[in-house]
Ligand SMILES: Nc1nc2c(ncn2[C@@H]2O[C@H](COP(=O)(O)OP(=O)(O)OP(=O)(O)O)[C@@H](O)[C@H]2O)c(=O)[nH]1
Ligand SMILES: Nc1ncnc2c1ncn2[C@@H]1O[C@H](COP(=O)(O)OP(=O)(O)OP(=O)(O)O)[C@@H](O)[C@H]1O
Ligand SMILES: [Mg+2]
Ligand SMILES: [Mg+2]
């Protein structure tokens with residue numbers, strides 16, 4: 166099935182009151198963010214999408230694909246499921262070796278030539294991790310960041326899913342800017358749950374959550390896009406420091422001063 | 433009256449699933465009765481009585497195999513539920529033997545498996561899965577989608593004709609599909625027969641002989657190297 170659009174029909178918030186937004190539509194190629202305080206229901210919202218909720222989850226939301234109810238095969242046959250969800254708490258429980266697990270998953274997903282697909286997946290994942298994944302080690306031995314990287318790669322390459330939901334990509338210590346750069350090469354619907362201003366401002370629009378309910382839809386306008394350029398520089402600077410500290414370096418005040426000045430800030 | 437037999441390993445989420453199911457069935461106006469069969473401890477009867485105000489009972493199988501116990505008591509339980517004017521009898525059982533099935537003909541057999549329980553579980557539990565009508569996979573909120581898909585494929589591979597319902601039972605996700613299956617189940621009728629073929633032989637271990645080694649036992653035996661053979665009259 167060719168995915169053109171996904172629609173979220175609003176339900177109720179945690180207090181049982183009707184959600185302020187009653188329809189949110191995402192078109193193929195859209196990148197959107199979901200923002201809001203912790204506990205505000207961001208994860209619950211993407212879970213609803215992934216489950217093709219039909220007024221049967223606590224939020225009573227309903228999900229439409231191309232304007233109609235999604236076919237049963239989306240949930241009964243993994244190879245037909247257009248959605249990949251990378252959850253917030255990812256821990257593998259299977260002690261299968263990485264390579265074997267990916268091979269099985271590729272087969273289930275009907276991804277074709279499993280050997281090349283699996284290698285491609287590992288290659289993608291390794292661009293996001295600090296230390297490369299050993300394909301012979303058990304899935305349970307992977308670090309949090311490696312796990313997350315592998316799941317993203319699995320969703321994009323093996324799943325080849327047209328709709329990708331990512332819960333707090335920034336949290337696992339992977340190269341998130343690299344991840345987004347890589348992801349944006351693919352034409353898909355991306356939904357990022359995030360607390361990170363840089364990611365939020367990268368999206369076409371964002372849904373703001375409060376108390377379990379979709380409160381508002383904010384389009385990233387010209388002004389925000391301009392501000393985003395500056396935020397990007399500051400964020401890169403932070404990443405530089407992070408890299409330095411990770412590599413065992415030492416941070417000096419003078420170094421910080423120079424970098425800020427180079428960006429055009431007075432210290 | 434419809435009979436629902438729900439089996440699954442300990443703490444797989446049977447009670448949590450059945451509570452979500454009962455809530456919806458009650459709202460739809462069904463009259464439920466609930467029976468729990470467990471080895472040595474259970475409090476679900478009190479729980480269901482309190483939460484849903486329905487007739488409940490529990491049976492400890494004690495020294496009997498829970499599946500065996502199931503066979504022995506289910507006839508009485510169906511009479512009891514009918515006297516209580518229930519239209520659906522829900523039976524929760526530990527189903528520990530893994531060689532026989534706890535399901536009876538014309539009941540709805542539900543097996544509950546945790547997505548967190550390891551990729552090979554579906555291959556290990558035999559008739560409890562293969563003779564079920566529906567496999568409910570719980571705790572999907574705790575695993576990645578990729579693992580969930582592989583687990584589901586393993587269930588399908590071990591039991592092709594069993595329908596799979598994946599759920600986060602704490603939040604009642606997808607329970608509606610299970611309720612639909614329950615409502616479509618036919619009424620129970622005589623003769624009451626266990627599904628599938630139970631394992632052959634009555635074993636001396638089950639009846640309490642504790643000595644290790646084939647010399648001490650009768651019936652169907654084997655050595656480490658040979659296939660099974662029979663000793664006795
Ligand atoms: N996260 C999560 N927890 C669950 C889910 N289903 C059940 N649980 C939890 O798992 C534990 C065991 O659930 P029960 O429903 O009591 O399991 P059971 O199969 O009835 O257990 P016994 O009758 O004792 O064999 C409880 O703490 C439940 O809250 C689920 O889908 N997700
Ligand atoms: N509309 C709703 N109706 C009922 N319960 C809800 C609703 N939305 C969220 N909840 C419940 O509120 C709790 C917190 O929600 P959730 O985990 O989605 O928060 P979050 O925004 O992802 O938080 P964090 O930033 O900490 O990850 C969950 O138990 C969830 O099931
Ligand atoms: Mg969350
Ligand atoms: Mg129980």
Ligand SMILES: [Zn+2]
Pocket residue numbers: 497499500529530531532
């Ligand atoms: Zn038995």
